[in-house]
Amino acid sequence: MKIAMIGTGYVGLVSGVCFSDFGHEVVCVDKDPRKIEMLESGEVPIYEPGLDLLMAKNVDAGRLTFTLDLAEAIKDADAVFIAVGTPTRRGDGHADLTYVMAAAEEIAKAADHYMVIVTKSTVPVGTNAKVREVVAAANPDLDFDVASNPEFLREGAAIDDFMKPDRVVVGVETDRAAQVMADIYRPLYLRDFPIVTTDLESAEMIKYAANAFLATKITFINEIAALCEKVGADVKQVSKGMGLDGRIGNKFLHAGPGYGGSCFPKDTKALARIGQDHASPMVITEAVIKINEDVKRRMFDKLLDLVGGSFNGKTVAVLGVTFKPNTDDMRDAPSLTIVPAMVGAGAEVRVTDPQGKREGEALLPGVQWYDDPYAAAKDADLLVILTEWNEFRALDLKRVSASMNDARLADLRNIYSSRDAKEAGFVAYDSIGRAGFGI
Numbered sequence: 001m002k003i004a005m006i007g008t009g010y011v012g013l014v015s016g017v018c019f020s021d022f023g024h025e026v027v028c029v030d031k032d033p034r035k036i037e038m039l040e041s042g043e044v045p046i047y048e049p050g051l052d053l054l055m056a057k058n059v060d061a062g063r064l065t066f067t068l069d070l071a072e073a074i075k076d077a078d079a080v081f082i083a084v085g086t087p088t089r090r091g092d093g094h095a096d097l098t099y100v101m102a103a104a105e106e107i108a109k110a111a112d113h114y115m116v117i118v119t120k121s122t123v124p125v126g127t128n129a130k131v132r133e134v135v136a137a138a139n140p141d142l143d144f145d146v147a148s149n150p151e152f153l154r155e156g157a158a159i160d161d162f163m164k165p166d167r168v169v170v171g172v173e174t175d176r177a178a179q180v181m182a183d184i185y186r187p188l189y190l191r192d193f194p195i196v197t198t199d200l201e202s203a204e205m206i207k208y209a210a211n212a213f214l215a216t217k218i219t220f221i222n223e224i225a226a227l228c229e230k231v232g233a234d235v236k237q238v239s240k241g242m243g244l245d246g247r248i249g250n251k252f253l254h255a256g257p258g259y260g261g262s263c264f265p266k267d268t269k270a271l272a273r274i275g276q277d278h279a280s281p282m283v284i285t286e287a288v289i290k291i292n293e294d295v296k297r298r299m300f301d302k303l304l305d306l307v308g309g310s311f312n313g314k315t316v317a318v319l320g321v322t323f324k325p326n327t328d329d330m331r332d333a334p335s336l337t338i339v340p341a342m343v344g345a346g347a348e349v350r351v352t353d354p355q356g357k358r359e360g361e362a363l364l365p366g367v368q369w370y371d372d373p374y375a376a377a378k379d380a381d382l383l384v385i386l387t388e389w390n391e392f393r394a395l396d397l398k399r400v401s402a403s404m405n406d407a408r409l410a411d412l413r414n415i416y417s418s419r420d421a422k423e424a425g426f427v428a429y430d431s432i433g434r435a436g437f438g439i
Contacts, residue, residue, distance in 0.1 A: 001024045001025070001078045001079070001180075001183055001184055002024070002025045002026075002027075002076055002077045002078055003016075003019050003024050003025065003026045003027070003077060003078065003079050003080075003081065003184065004026075004027050004029060004070075004073040004074045004077045004079075004080045004081070005019070005026060005027070005028045005029065005081045005083055005120075006029050006070065006073075006080065006081065006082050006083060006084060006103045006107070007029070007030060007082065007083040007084040007085070007099075007103070007121075008028050008029070008030040008032075008035055008036070008039060008045070008066070009046075009083065009084070009085060010046055010048070010153075010155065010158075010262065010329070011083045011120055011121065011151045011153065012028065012030075012081070012083030012084070012120070013028065013039075013044070013045075013046065013051070013055075014048060014051065014153060014158045014159065014162060015081065015083060015120060015151065015162065016028040016064065016081075016083075017051060017054050017055045017058060017064060017159075018054070018159065018162040018163060019184070020058040020061075020063040020064035021054060021057070021058055021063075021163075022184075022186075022187045023063070023187070024063065024184065025063055026058075026063060026064050026065075027065050027066070027067055027072075027073040027077075028064070028065070028066050028067075028073075029066075029067055029068070029069070029070050029073045030066070030068065031068065033068060036066050036067065036068050039055075039066040040066050042055075042056055042059070046328065046329075047326075047327060047328035047355045048155065048156070048158050048159070048326075048327070049156065049157075049159075049326055050159050051158070051159060054159060070106055070107070070110060071110035074107060074110055074111060074115070076113070077115055078115060078116070078180055078183075078184075079115060079116045079117075079118055079147075079180055079181075079184060080107050080111075080115055080116070080117050080118065081118045081119075081120045081149070082100055082103045082104065082107075082117065082118065082119050082120060082121055082131075083120040083121055083151075084099035084100055084103050084121055085099055085121070086099070086100060086121045086122055086123055086266070086270075087266060088265070088266045088269050088270070092273065093269040093270065093272060093273045094124070094270060094273045095122070095123060095124050095266065095270040097123060097124075097127060097130075099121075100119065100121055100123060100127065100131065101130070101131070101134050104117065104131045104134045104135050104138075105134050105135070105138045107135065108134065108135040108136075108137075108138035108139040108142060108144075109138050109139060111139060111142050111144065112142075113143070114143040114144060115144055115145075116144070116145045116146070116147050116177045116180045116181065117131060117135060117144055117145070117146050117147070118146075118147045118148070118149050118181070119131060119146070119147070119148050119149065119150075120149055120150070120151055122150060122151070122207055122208070122211075122263065122266075122267060122270075123148075123204060124204065124208075124270055124273075124274050125201050125204045125205050125208075125274060126201065126204070127204060128146050128147070128148045128171065128200040128203075128204065129146075129200065129201075131146050132146045145172065145173060145174050145176060145177035145180075146173070146177075146200070147170060147171060147172045147177050147180075147181055147200075148169075148170070148171030148172075148200050148203035148204050149168075149169065149170055149171070149181065149203070150169055150203060150204070150206065150207035151207075152165065152166065152167075152169075152207075152210070155261065155262070155324065155326070155327040155329055156324060156325060156326030156327050157326070164193070165188065165193055165194075166194070167193070167194040167195070167196050168185055168188060168193065168194070168195045168196065169196045169198070169203050169206050169207070170185075170195060170196065170197045170198070170203065171197075171198055171199055171200040171201070171202060171203025171204065172197065172199075172200070173199070173200060178197055181197075182195075207267070208267055208270065208271045208274070209271075211263050211264055211267040211268070211271075212267065212268050212271050212282070212285045212288070214252050214264070215259055215264040215267075215268050215285075215288050215292070216284060216285070216288050217251075217252040217253060218252050218253075218254075218256075218258075218259045218264075218292075219259070219288045219291050219292050219295070221235065221239055221252075221253045221254065221255050222255055222256065222258065222291070222292075222295045222432075223291060224238060224255070224433065225255035225432045225433025226295075226298070226433070228433040228434065229433055229434070229435075232435065233433075234433070234434050234435070235255045235414075235432060235433025235434060236255075236414055236433070236434065238433070239253040239254065239255065254413075254414070255414065255432040255433045256334075256412060256413055256414075256432060257295065257296060257299045257334040257338065257386065257412045257413075257432070258292045258293070258295040258296040258299070258334045258337075259292055259323075259332075260323030260324075260331065260332035260333040260334055260336075261323040261324065261329060261331055261332060261333070262329055262331045262332075264332075265289075265292075265331070265332040266332075268285050268288055268289050269289060271285050272285050272286050272289060293337075296334050296337040296338060297337065297341075299334065299337075299338050299412060300337070300338055300341040300342070302410065302412075302430055303316075303338070303342065303382065303384060303410050304345070305430075305439055306382060306408050306410055306428055306430050306436075306439055307381060307382050307408065310345075310346070311342055311345040311346045311347035312345070312346035312347075313346065314346070314347050314348070314381040314382060315347070315348045315349075315350065315379060315380045315381050315382075315405065316342055316347045316348070316349050316350070316380060316381065316382045316383075316384060317350045317351075317352070317370075317373070317376040317377045317380040317382070317383045317384065318335070318339060318349060318350065318351045318352070318367075318376075318384045318386050319352055319353075319373050319376070319383070319384065319385045319386060319387070319389075319392045320335075320352075320353050320356070320385065320386045320387025320388065320389050320392060321333060321335035321339065321351055321353045321356040321360050321364065321386060321387060322335075322353055322355060322356045322360075322387050323335075323387070324387065324388075325387055325388055325389040325390065326355075326389075327355065328355040328356060328358055328359060329359075330356060330359040330360055330363050333387075334386065334412075335356075335360075335364065335386055335387070336363060336364070338384075338386065339351070339364050339367060340364065340366075343366045343367065348368070349366070349367045349368070350367065350368045350369075350370050350376040350380065351364065351367045351368065351369055351370065351376070352369070352370040352371065352372065352373050352375075352376045353387065353389070354389055354391060356387075357369055373391070373392060373395060373400075374395075374396075374399065374400065374403065377400045377403055377404055378403045378404070379403070379404065379405045380404050380405060380406075381404070381405050381406040381408065382406070382408045382409075382410060383400060383404065383407075383408070383409050383410070384410045384412065385409075385410070385411045385412055385413055385415055385416075386412055386413070387413070388413040388415055392415065393415055397409075397416065397420060397421065397423075397424030397425075397426070398424045398425060400424070401424050401425040401426050402425060406427065407425055407426045407427050407428075408426060408427060408428040408429070408438075409421050409426045409428070409429045409430075410429075410430050410431075411429070411430070411431040411432075412431070412432055413432075414431050414432055414433070414434065416431075417434075418431070418434065418435060418436060418437055421437075422437065426438075
């Protein structure tokens with residue numbers, strides 16, 4: 001089948017590459033000449049493990065191409081996927097659908113044959129119905145269907161998630177559209193991965209409900225972690241005990257400095273607004289949004305206590321600033337709250353991250369960038385583990401503490417124990433939801 005993918009951001013590029021690996025002919029479209037030039041030269045504009053090799057493989061096979069020309073891309077296409085950004089709209093929390101509707105109108109004006117127009121972007125309930133209206137208004141004679149096909153890709157594991165999904169969700173209105181989508185996902189049907197075929201509105205809601213629930217699990221365990229610190233419990237043991245319950249499960253029960261990334265922050269805000277607009281308040285989701293921001297601010301207070309109540313004249317080494325490991329994504333990362341707060345309070349902040357510098361240099365002004373965690377920690381007064389990259393999981397803590405001016409460790413991902421820190425020579429240690437010492 002021939003597929004056009006509108007948008008070469010994270011979702012569009014990963015989806016386009018993976019569809020081409022299914023054997024489909026895929027053309028990826030973007031309006032940014034610089035991005036298309038990078039892709040045509042074999043350079044991937046985002047960091048996602050394995051994506052560069054898979055992209056090169058399918059380009060070499062002739063199944064994957066890139067273009068600025070939408071009209072050329074959709075010629076003879078069986079399906080056109082809209083995978084453009086839907087950022088939070090400034091001022092009201094709604095998802096901004098400007099790019100989605102602009103893409104739908106441009107597709108309609110260029111189309112001259114039957115196709116399924118598929119929304120891959122995360123969009124509020126009712127968006128696909130609006131896409132249908134926009135397309136019909138722009139090209140009344142066009143024979144087309146719309147479909148909703150939300151993505152469930154974890155950054156850092158996106159290729160595996162696409163090729164071996166927990167489920168694929170497809171919202172359609174006609175049997176004809178359902179058949180096109182079944183043909184596109186035929187490789188997954190043949191391997192018995194679950195395909196949920198439903199109506200447009202349910203498909204749209206599944207995406208928001210799933211992300212809001214996962215954000216709720218993260219926020220719940222972060223609240224439990226705060227209570228653990230007060231009562232002397234260990235949140236890692238609490239999480240393990242909870243997660244062994246089959247009704248709960250162990251995923252997304254890892255306490256930390258709050259969630260971030262491209263999905264949870266904007267999707268929870270959008271769901272809250274949808275509820276308000278329909279007089280059905282999402283009270284739990286609204287609480288999750290507030291608590292998550294509170295958690296990030298609480299991390300600053302924790303660090304402030306660890307350095308004796310003042311950052312003036314203190315040097316802080318921060319390990320990891322992306323919102324999670326194995327990605328270069330800085331969107332709504334806890335570091336964007338915590339690091340500027342330390343800089344503003346008078347600290348000299350040194351930062352190291354395997355992939356975060358490209359975006360982080362503009363987003364974190366006033367910090368010094370280091371390539372090596374040991375160099376960043378030398379003569380520092382505080383070491384903060386903010387993102388749990390593998391490179392930071394097996395540090396020589398004795399070497400680190402011996403090189404520091406004042407060996408204090410804030411492990412905001414619970415990689416190391418208080419025993420590890422004490423044996424390594426740290427004079428003070430704190431983590432999330434567990435006992436510290438020396439504060």
